[in-house]
Amino acid sequence: KNEVEQSPQNLTAQEGEFITINCSYSVGISALHWLQQHPGGGIVSLFMLSSGKKKHGRLIATINIQEKQSSLHITASHPRDSAVYICAVASGSGNTGKLIFGQGTTLQVKP
């Protein structure tokens, strides 16, 4: 069993839909990251969180430390949100520890 599991693996949505991607982990962590990788291959860090909830524009990330679970929500989805979303956990101190990655969720938003 992978230490970081994401669901679903693939997701297709219509423009405007509310999207949720889930991440569960089995190791002790100091922080959890959500990353976005576009078809061109570049990786962008969306959020780093260790508790509670963070919001940036139409993106919301939550984490439940007791349940070892995090979710990434996209409100009013748009075709430009199409990308691979990767959950990663940091096992060291803050963001200087190594990351353990989920396998990613491939999101396609259709117009």
Added chain:
Amino acid sequence: DAGVIQSPRHEVTEMGQEVTLRCKPISGHNSLFWYRQTMMRGLELLIYFNNNVPIDDSGMPEDRFSAKMPNASFSTLKIQPSEPRDSAVYFCASSLQGAVGYTFGSGTRLTVV
């Protein structure tokens, strides 16, 4: 800041050749990470440095792989000799302790034929 700069963007080489990948982290960042991404295994940490010192190299596949960080602004990942199974995208990332998030480079797509 230009971000994390990796070179080359693409590298095609023959099996057995030496390959050197380069990374310039963001100025002021004190942690640097080398990751490898393949279809089969996703993203994996190879090695990371803190203040130019290697902290964890447990992800380095074997002795054919080596990484150096001679100063705060430059790191290399070397594969010698290269093999077809090394074909992957190699990402470098940097971060600042206590700050939020990582910054990834654009990656080097390596193809070993």
